[in-house]
Amino acid sequence: MSPAAPAEIWTYLRQDPLLWLTATLVAYALGDLAFRRTGRKPLVNPVLVAVALLAVLLRVTGTPYERYFDGAQFVHFMLGPATVALAVPLYANIKLIRSAFWPMLAALVAGSVTALATAVAIGAAFGLRGETLLSLAPKSVTAPVALGVSETIGGAPNLTAVLVIITGITGAVVATPLLNLMRIRDWRARGLAVGVAAHGIGTARAFQVNETAGAFAGIGMGLNALLTALIAPLLAPWLVALLTG
């Protein structure tokens, strides 16, 4: 076999899933490195860094998203099993859930409905309509579930993915100053509220601040995934129709 010219190798690689699968993992590893090197600052989110790097790479190489996804779909596929796996940490915390069942349930419903309703209402007030507005509705839910919910209610899952990440970063950045300002000292309440409002990124931040807050944040994230999956298909289209008529 004679050696191929670089242009030919590139022609082969850009058609092959291997290239974009590898690029996805490398971009995430770089994002994670940046996150750890900066002392785990919420603003240096590994996913956001990876998405930005890959978006630039696709632009520079003139690669359409569909071709990128042919390779990256192997990573994307694991979202389903990972969503199922969320049942395990939820089960591990079942004693905590029992110990504060009613406050947790009430706070879950309040936080979940507030997150969805205020996001849609504020978006509508700022002139957002249709698909964009629906994409906002599940933004406080952990990404794998939010994507499914967005698709179910007629949003754009790709847009929702980015809105979910920005929500998590927002929650992680504002939670501690906000809750200190509110003079809240109950770590259970603080953690649960942050988990419901800002899913995994908020939960990671809660664990940095306090162990109990972290555990309750994880529970809040898991339960909100279930609750939003149940209520968003009913609530979101109705709210959007009501507000944008």
Added chain:
Amino acid sequence: MIVNLVVLLACQLAGEVAARGLGLPVPGPVIGMALLFAGLVLRPALAERIAPTTSALLAHLSLLFVPAGVGVVGHLDTLGQHGVALIAALLLSTIAAIMAGVYVFLLVARLTGASE
């Protein structure tokens, strides 16, 4: 490891079948999560068995939504055009949701005597 993956995939598969078969508006994997949770309650020994697999999977959860996130390249015009509206909605609603969650938790904890 293989058996553990089968457990996860079987729950997801059952969830997808239930969601489509019954016309439920809930994503299949979420039903799968509820099924696995019920399974763990019924058979606590299962938790210890599958924990290594689920921990490994969840440790890299954020990697899994990179491919979907890159899809934002198709929505850059939406982000540019509605950036202010989207950021305002995300920021204000996240603050509102945290406040609502905290106050309702404390209120109900006081009412039910579950205070610290």
